[in-house]
Amino acid sequence: MKSLSLYQRLRQDIRQGIWPAGQLMNQQKLSDHYQVSRIPVRDALQQLKAEGLLVMAGKASLKVPELSAAEAEELYQIRLALEPLALERALPALSFHQLGRAEDLLQQIEQQQHLSAADRGAMNWQFHALLYQAGGQNPQLMQLLHRVHQQVERYLGFQELALNYADTSAAEHWQLLKLLREGQNDQALALLHSHIAQAGQLLVQHLTTASQ
Amino acid sequence: MKSLSLYQRLRQDIRQGIWPAGQLMNQQKLSDHYQVSRIPVRDALQQLKAEGLLVMAGKASLKVPELSAAEAEELYQIRLALEPLALERALPALSFHQLGRAEDLLQQIEQQQHLSAADRGAMNWQFHALLYQAGGQNPQLMQLLHRVHQQVERYLGFQELALNYADTSAAEHWQLLKLLREGQNDQALALLHSHIAQAGQLLVQHLTTASQ
DNA sequence: ACCTTGATTTTTGTATACATTTTTAATTAA
DNA sequence: TTAATTAAAAATGTATACAAAAATCAAGGT
Numbered sequence: 001m002k003s004l005s006l007y008q009r010l011r012q013d014i015r016q017g018i019w020p021a022g023q024l025m026n027q028q029k030l031s032d033h034y035q036v037s038r039i040p041v042r043d044a045l046q047q048l049k050a051e052g053l054l055v056m057a058g059k060a061s062l063k064v065p066e067l068s069a070a071e072a073e074e075l076y077q078i079r080l081a082l083e084p085l086a087l088e089r090a091l092p093a094l095s096f097h098q099l100g101r102a103e104d105l106l107q108q109i110e111q112q113q114h115l116s117a118a119d120r121g122a123m124n125w126q127f128h129a130l131l132y133q134a135g136g137q138n139p140q141l142m143q144l145l146h147r148v149h150q151q152v153e154r155y156l157g158f159q160e161l162a163l164n165y166a167d168t169s170a171a172e173h174w175q176l177l178k179l180l181r182e183g184q185n186d187q188a189l190a191l192l193h194s195h196i197a198q199a200g201q202l203l204v205q206h207l208t209t210a211s212q
Numbered sequence: 213m214k215s216l217s218l219y220q221r222l223r224q225d226i227r228q229g230i231w232p233a234g235q236l237m238n239q240q241k242l243s244d245h246y247q248v249s250r251i252p253v254r255d256a257l258q259q260l261k262a263e264g265l266l267v268m269a270g271k272a273s274l275k276v277p278e279l280s281a282a283e284a285e286e287l288y289q290i291r292l293a294l295e296p297l298a299l300e301r302a303l304p305a306l307s308f309h310q311l312g313r314a315e316d317l318l319q320q321i322e323q324q325q326h327l328s329a330a331d332r333g334a335m336n337w338q339f340h341a342l343l344y345q346a347g348g349q350n351p352q353l354m355q356l357l358h359r360v361h362q363q364v365e366r367y368l369g370f371q372e373l374a375l376n377y378a379d380t381s382a383a384e385h386w387q388l389l390k391l392l393r394e395g396q397n398d399q400a401l402a403l404l405h406s407h408i409a410q411a412g413q414l415l416v417q418h419l420t421t422a423s424q
Numbered sequence: 425a426c427c428t429t430g431a432t433t434t435t436t437g438t439a440t441a442c443a444t445t446t447t448t449a450a451t452t453a454a
Numbered sequence: 455t456t457a458a459t460t461a462a463a464a465a466t467g468t469a470t471a472c473a474a475a476a477a478t479c480a481a482g483g484t
Contacts, residue, residue, distance in 0.1 A: 026435065038436085039251070046255060050262030052355060059477060074352045077301070081293040089289070140286050140363065143264060144356050151352065161445060204455045238465060249439045250466085272446060272466060 007044040008032060015052060015066055015118050015153060023064045025054060051150050056115040069207035072155050076200025077083070078148055083196060084189050086114050086132035086141045090184055091134025099181055102130045106173055122158040127173060131180075165199065218246060219256040226265060226276055227330045227365060235276045237266060262361050281419035286368050286411025290360055294403050295408060296342055297342035298353045305347025311393055313332065315344045318385055332378065333368040337361040339385060343392075390399050 004012070006089035010030070013019055013210075027038045034041070045062055048054040061198045125146075130177060133142050172195045192196040220420040222242070225231055237257060239250045246253070257274055257418075259416070268277035321335045337358075345354050384407045392399040 015316070028435070039468055039470095042255070042436090043258060043467090046258055047262060050259060052352070058477080070349075071352060074301075074350060075296060078294070078353060080358065081297050082290070085289060085293050089286075137282075138286060140283065140360075141290060144290065144359070147356070148352075240465065254466090255437090270447075354433095382438055 004131070006040045007042070007047050009042050010048060011053060011150075014048070015157075017157065019064050021064050021066045024057060025062045025064065051147055053150060053154070067155060067207070069204050071202065072152075072207055073204045075148055075152050075155075078204065079145075079152070079196050080149070080193065080198070082141060082145055083128065083132070084193050085144065087192055088140050088185075088189060089137050089141070090132050091180075093137060094131065094180060095122065095134070096181070098130065098134050099177055102127060102177055105130060106170070110170060117146040117156045117158060117161065121138065121149075121153045123155075124169070142208050155203055155207070158164060158206060161203065165202055169195075169199065218248060218252045218341060219259050221246065222260060223265060223362075226260075227369075228328075229369065231276050233276050233278045236414070237274045237276065249302070263359055265362060267368070268310050270404070279367060280318060281416050284364075284419055285412065285416045287364050287367075288408065288415065289359055291357075291408050292363070292405065294357055295340065295344065295358070296356060296405050298350050299403060299404055300397075301349050301353070302344050303392075305349060306343065306392060307346070308393070310342065311389055314339060314389055315343060318389070322382060326424040329368045329370060329373065330365050333361075333365045336381070337365075363380050365399070367415055367419070370418060375413065377414055381407070381411065 010019075019025065027041045027045065030041045030045075031038045045054060049056075049062055052065075054062040055065045105123070105127050109120070109127070113121075115123070129142065129145070132138055132145065172191065176188055176191050176195070179185075179191060222231075231237065239253045239257065242253045242257075243250045257266060261274055262267075264277075266274040267277045309328065317335070317339050321332070321339070324335075327335070340361075341357070344350055344357065384403065386405050388400055388407070391397075391403060
């Protein structure tokens with residue numbers, strides 16, 4: 001078990017709600033809490049800010065951003081625009097070897113029953129990323145998508161949402177791999193599109209009803 | 213004239229080629245060069261790294277990334293996927309007031325004859341951003357696109373490229389505003405698409421021929 | 425009651441000093 | 455000669471101390 005960087009710990013703690021939405025993240029408090037000096041705290045904060053996991057609050061302070069249905073919708077529109085593009089560009093380099101690895105990962109996800117919703121979201125992204133990064137053709141796309149998924153994961157703290165969706169999502173993942181293996185690329189792209197659209201719809205719907 | 217932050221100065225200097233592609237950016241050297249301690253240098257470097265304007269070189273050092281036609285092509289594919297989406301989402305909030313501001317900006321760009329290619333690229337992005345951010349509906353998209361354009365600007369150091377393209381690009385910008393003013397939204401989106409595609413094609417072509 | 429204004433306090437920004445890691449160079453063995 | 459190993463160096467990571475800026479709060483005026 002390797003020791004996590006302060007950045008990783010902070011990210012995890014924000015996801016887990018230890019620092020809830022709206023929370024002001026000042027360096028002194030965090031430096032006390034994590035028992036390090038302010039320098040590594042500054043580094044971690046700035047990185048989180050660059051990734052959008054923290055936002056400016058006032059002129060010089062940072063806070064955990066609030067969740068909003070509008071933002072979730074925007075994030076899924078972005079996924080919808082970028083991920084089919086990423087898959088399309090990765091297709092020529094997609095080997096059976098990599099499809100096999102993706103299958104292993106899916107199986108592994110299914111076996112771990114006791115995952116939190118956010119953890120499940122993270123593994124979900126691992127699966128998608130495995131496909132998109134085939135051949136290393138998409139470094140820029142991967143970085144953007146990584147950022148988008150970091151943001152999305154914050155919205156996946158709703159356990160009931162994850163439970164409802166887990167089964168159908170897994171089935172679609174297997175189906176996607178099947179199509180890719182058979183070389184049915186157009187159908188695979190279409191499935192990916194509807195897969196993301198459906199997840200986004202479910203999330204936005206949940207956010208709009210739950211918040212009201 | 214307000215004093216620039218070290219981050220801004222570094223960014224500018226990278227764009228201008230003072231720190232060329234492949235250059236190792238170590239904190240000590242920069243701290244000497246800019247006459248500040250390593251702390252602000254660290255901050256600036258990390259921010260630049262998060263934006264993709266610096267990349268890891270080895271285990272703990274950073275360098276100015278090399279330019280490649282493949283990356284330019286990828287960046288323009290991303291623009292092509294995101295910018296029409298951004299415009300489409302901004303359309304409902306796009307007022308004549310904002311179109312007027314965009315026109316002012318275009319005129320201003322035309323009047324400044326002595327701009328460097330990179331500066332012209334930056335103002336180009338200002339114009340596009342003005343349209344996309346209408347209503348503040350696209351905060352996430354704007355951040356991603358900002359990052360993409362930061363990257364793209366590094367490729368616009370080729371003066372001859374800019375000169376060839378400047379006129380047709382400006383004409384398309386005016387045409388885009390005209391269509392938007394007239395409410396011809398579909399045509400505006402189509403024009404935006406071909407506008408970006410054309411610029412990308414020109415750039416990639418230039419890179420592939422020039423490098424060989 | 426509310427909006428300024430100014431002083432106080434808190435917070436962030438930066439420099440310096442030290443610890444740790446990484447990189448480089450040299451040395452030795454195959 | 456080349457590869458591996460290890461010692462020297464250089465670079466990065468972190469803590470502490472101080473400077474500058476921002477946020478807070480209280481007093482005074484409208």
